[in-house]
Amino acid sequence: MTEFTPLRSVLYMPSSNAKALEKAKTLPVDAVIFDLEDAVAPDAKPAAREAAAAAVSSGDYGRRTLTIRVNGIGTEWHDDDLRAAAQAGPAAVVVPKVNSADEVVRLVSALEQHGAPEHTKLWAMIETPVAVLDVLSIARASARLSCFVMGTNDLVKELYAEHVPGRAPILPSLHTALLAARAAGISILDGVYNDVKDTDGFLAECDQGRQLGFDGKTLIHPGQVEGANAAFAPSEQAVEDARGLIQAFEDGRGSGVVTYHGRMVENLHVESARRTLDIHDAIQALQG
Ligand SMILES: CC(C)(COP(=O)(O)OP(=O)(O)OC[C@H]1O[C@@H](n2cnc3c(N)ncnc32)[C@H](O)[C@@H]1OP(=O)(O)O)[C@@H](O)C(=O)NCCC(=O)NCCSC(=O)C[C@H](O)C(=O)O
Ligand SMILES: [Mg+2]
Numbered sequence: 001m002t003e004f005t006p007l008r009s010v011l012y013m014p015s016s017n018a019k020a021l022e023k024a025k026t027l028p029v030d031a032v033i034f035d036l037e038d039a040v041a042p043d044a045k046p047a048a049r050e051a052a053a054a055a056v057s058s059g060d061y062g063r064r065t066l067t068i069r070v071n072g073i074g075t076e077w078h079d080d081d082l083r084a085a086a087q088a089g090p091a092a093v094v095v096p097k098v099n100s101a102d103e104v105v106r107l108v109s110a111l112e113q114h115g116a117p118e119h120t121k122l123w124a125m126i127e128t129p130v131a132v133l134d135v136l137s138i139a140r141a142s143a144r145l146s147c148f149v150m151g152t153n154d155l156v157k158e159l160y161a162e163h164v165p166g167r168a169p170i171l172p173s174l175h176t177a178l179l180a181a182r183a184a185g186i187s188i189l190d191g192v193y194n195d196v197k198d199t200d201g202f203l204a205e206c207d208q209g210r211q212l213g214f215d216g217k218t219l220i221h222p223g224q225v226e227g228a229n230a231a232f233a234p235s236e237q238a239v240e241d242a243r244g245l246i247q248a249f250e251d252g253r254g255s256g257v258v259t260y261h262g263r264m265v266e267n268l269h270v271e272s273a274r275r276t277l278d279i280h281d282a283i284q285a286l287q288g
Pocket of ligand 2 (some may be wrong): 096127151152153154166
């Protein structure tokens, strides 16, 4: 058994879109976010809430990690969404625009009051300036908080910034959230890429997200799934290197440092290599 749950590809879909809900059963996504927030029109929200809860309870999505994104704190739909999501018992309830540790504590308490099972975690979206500025305390607010999800559209909007290749305007925010997630030992997912027809731009952003340290990427279209799965999985070369490096270190047992293919190897590199193999094994197990 491995402790990793792969979250390479995490697909949002409007819970009001029956076709999309059906389609997701056939897609090789690691996780699904049944959305009740931005992608659902106000009139459609009650029916979408029911559809999301039914989808989670259906057992029709195989090994995919299922989550529900509720409407934000303070909106007219939030309480009903949270209750329905808690009772459906998905892997996580995703809450947009979480702004403080206090909000996390209150969300967790509400989930518990609504009878959420223990396996239902909280995923907090980091998408406002105040959240970024307080992100470490948010990350540490509750053991039930297991993942950050970057909301890069809202972040760009709130900063009066622009969407540009390379994402320079929001890199400080992405780095800060990553630092907090790693310090707290939780997962963190990159934001979405809006242009569903721009494959090159999307793949470049996946590579950037992996290099920064994200565990995976949130997606908005089935055409983005394959690219994210490839980008956030260790390559064959990386797996081979990890095995070779560990072997080289074990062969040199007793000496704290060896070389592998000319590169210095110390215990910290072995730990990284073991993590690579754990992620690889978890992905293999998912596919098996
Ligand atoms: C972006 C879209 C509106 C495009 O829709 P459409 O033009 O219908 O796409 P296609 O015709 O290419 O679709 C082909 C088939 O795939 C299905 N489909 C499309 N999108 C999804 C999906 N997300 N999940 C599952 N299935 C999907 C179509 O039904 C077609 O099926 P078929 O005919 O049977 O072959 C659309 O992709 C879409 O609505 N995407 C999701 C949008 C969304 O959820 N937005 C909210 C989340 S993003 C966000 O808010 C992030 C954050 O908060 C931030 O601040 O950044
Ligand atoms: Mg948002």
